[in-house]
Amino acid sequence: MTKHITIIMCTFGTLVLGLAACAEADDDESPFDTGSDSDSDSDTDADTDTDSDSDTDSDTDSDSDTDSDSDTDSDTDADSDTDADSDTDTDTSIDGPISLPLAVDDYFAASGYMGDGETAGKIVDDAACGTRVGEEQGICHKITYTPGGDKWGGVFWQYPADNWGTQPGLPVAAGAKEISFWAWAESETETVKFVAGIAYNANTAPNGDTFTAEQQYELTTTPQKFSMSLEGKTYETVVGAFGWSIGAKENGTPSIFFIDDIQWTN
DSSP: OHHHHHHHHHHHHHHHHHHHHHHHHHHHTOTTOGGGHHHHGGGGGGGGGGGGGGGHHHHHHHHHHHHHHTHHHHHHHHHHHHHHHHTHHHHTOOOSOBOSSEEHHHHOEEEEEEEGGGSTTSEEEESOOSSOOTTOOSOOEEEEEOOOTTSEEEEEEESSTTOSSSSOOEEBOSOOOEEEEEEEESSSOEEEEEEEOOBOBTTTBTTOBSOOEEEEEEEOSSOEEEEEEOTTOOOSEESEEEEEEEEOOTTOOOEEEEEEEEEEEO
């Protein structure tokens, strides 16, 4: 009896062990086994997508954009063109004395406004004479003077512009005998004083002229040739080659007159 029980128990134990073994086998095939995440480790192959990081190699293409940066080098070449612009500074240089005859407007600027002319609009200088006269050298000036508080106005032709004797003047060949010009009034007689030379002054005009000249004329509506003598005048450079001044009329109306063909002659 005991032997039979032992056999049965052994048989039952074998059955239990067999069932347990089967259960373990079934567990290995279970789709819910979280251990199956290890299969997802095969998804780490998807990590090979990091090969797509090789797209960053395409970023190196953007490095090629830096080649376009080299274009900026060419821009700097363009900047070097500005050096050529600086050459324009040498265009205005004077190597030696200007020979005579000399057209004043070719070298001197009508920039030295005086009296009422220091107020904007009181003196207007237009290159609008219509018909030229004389040898037609330089510019023909149509001048309109509107009186202001100073009751007079005028303009100096200066080298360089706005130079009242603080800078060196223009070297001019010796031997000039006179300053000639043509002038006339628009509609009524105008009394105008013509001048030359911005006088030297040790304090205010250390490079001023060593000569001065002036002459007053009555201008009519008929163009006439006038002159100022330079006989006996000495100079090496010239700051103020020509100028004019006029007083206000009693009735305060504007004065309109013309000046053309201003020359230093020998």
